[in-house]
Amino acid sequence: MDHPFESNQPIYQQIRRIIEDQILTGQLAEGDQAPSTNQLVQFYKINHLTVSKGVNRLVEEGILFKKRGIGMFVAQGAREKVIRKRKKEFLDNYIYGLVREAELLGISEEEIMAFIKQVKGRGKNDDARGI
Known part of the structure; x- marks a missing residue:
């Protein structure tokens, strides 16, 4: 605890x-x-x-x-209530800002997905910013 x-x-x-x-x-x-x-x-x-x-x-x-x-x-x-609440928070706190920034930078949905897959594929100690 x-x-x-x-x-x-x-x-x-x-x-x-x-x-x-x-x-x-x-x-x-x-x-x-x-x-x-x-x-x-x-x-x-x-x-x-x-x-x-x-x-x-x-x-x-x-x-x-x-x-x-x-x-x-x-x-x-x-558990389902917590998941629903946390998903909404995730959307509000991360996804909206990510999409807005991607639009400003001209990053496509495919590129966003590639970035996400790149980050998910790396170890926790790796630097995932090697774009």
Whole structure:
């Protein structure tokens, strides 16, 4: 569970994303009990209200649900909800800008796809910018 926090994003959003990542990777399956607010507070050494805000956002989105007196659990369909949400974020944060820049540079769809395949084919330590 160890996770360093980044300064460019509020911690409550990072807590939310950590739990979403656990759902996406299968660490937390539908019906599983999610880490409690107290567990997250103790593990990450952060404010209770910060953790609560992140967890409550997941409840509002229908990704987690509360069982009074028992804890938080992963909702049915949570993984699909996270995937849909993340795909929209990916489109908004990366694809629109990529397409806009490609149009400005006169890069065709075929060239974009070739670049993507080039990057995917390289190792993580390789420099994928050798265009």
